[in-house]
Amino acid sequence: MTSAGLTEPLDRNFRQDFGVVQYARCFKGIVWRETLRFLHQRERFVSALVRPLVWLFIFAAGFRSVLGVSIIPPYETYVLYEDYITPGLMAMITLFSGMQTSLSMVYDREMGNMRSLLVSPFPRWFLLVSKLIAGTLVAAIQVYAFLLIAYFWEIEPPSPFGYLSVLPAVLLVGLMLGALGMLLSSLIKQLENFAGIMNFVNFPMFFASSALYPLWRVREGSPWLAYICELNPFTHAVELIRFAFYEQVNLLALGVVLGATLFFLIGAIVAYDPSRGMLQRREGP
């Protein structure tokens, strides 16, 4: 190696701030790494698909006759139970993907990979948002793989445009749940504690929502549970996807999902700010 080989680029790095090109490279690198990790973990992809498919083909088939669905927006006719729970299962994929983001960040922190990310000279909020978007794109791939399989069982939107109109909703829900996962990762001290997330976050969020049954059904059985479901941001995530799949916008759901995304994201950025000492609390003796 020659000294010239080091000093030439050094001078450039020394003087200049990062421009759009450098930010784009950093973003691309983070997305690329998350995609590679996803592709390398085939079992993760398979399990991400098997989970909703089990619900769709076994649970829904079994409960079709038990759980009737009346005509509620966005539906204009009676729909099969499989059709009803499909948006909920799409949201379920993003929920588990968001928790995968959380798991991945805790794992990276324990394995040391997180350090390479956090000592990057780019602003920390930018690094976290890039990682979040990368995780969301991976979640969207899984959702469309699920829809492809569901299509062969004649579970599809009323028009092919539904596949397109649902994309922004899936991405927004992915961001919300990914940000939640990121925030949760700052609260988990060790990888072993991650199972708690499943018990205390995933399952309550999923079951106390409109993913599997409409809220009017829940209200019939328990008004207070229906109230909890209405407060659950995951209910609004499901409804946002449900309406978007039918080429409609549920403004209340959109507002709640946007607000929750912002709330979780700001929480995660604050939690990962070095002056807050999150890493220190996790890593210090």
Place this chain on the structure above:
Amino acid sequence: MTDPSTLPKMTGRGTPGPAPAALEIVHLSHSYGARPALRNVSFSVRPASFCILLGLNGAGKSTLFSLITRLYAAPPGTIRIFGFDVNMTPSAALRQLGVVFQARTLDLDLTVRQNLLYHASLHGISAKEALLSSQIVLERTGMSGHLDERVRTLSGGQIRRIEIARALLHHPPLLLLDEATAGLDIKARADILAHVRYLVAEAGVGVLWATHLIDEVTPADDVVVIHAGRILDQGLASEVTARAGAAEIGTAFTSLVSVARKESP
């Protein structure tokens, strides 16, 4: 090594003055809850010099590295990298820095090439530029034939070499290595140390090398002896040895640590 108080200071948002130190630490303290980890630490590393931070396990070396790299932040005291304050101008400061942490930070499931490209992107470097840049370092360390191997399949020494090559991708003028040879066999240790010394001599990189291994110190090295978060002595290894009235740095280190333990057990 120079006394930090005599170094030129930076003004504004990082406009460099004349010849700032590669690393300047002034009155740095840090604690984990009530337990102090660093107490009023001050020292500096000259550009293109090899400085050894010598201390036992738990002396505060890794805490110091976490503060320099801004994994932890806003402690009492100042850290400047080539004049850029780590807390005031973190981006400019971190751009001058390459780091090899004690814990391995490569992604084991990715190939060497993928790891290098990922790191390059975290510094805004294009893939082409990164591969060109890493080629020189990888050839020098004998790792150029491993680009497409998964990191998981490499030995500990090879992983360390890759980590060093990765830390140099963005051409930092300052390289921090925290126990870079820990857990490696004698030959791998010697190879890595020789390579880092080569970088100092030939490429003008300033190095802060944290270790507890006495045999990695030569009399001509700058040494900072740290124990229980306190700097016990600093200067040329030969000077530190002489001040301790010892024949070689190992004895001097043992003597300094013994005295410190007696003073504050």
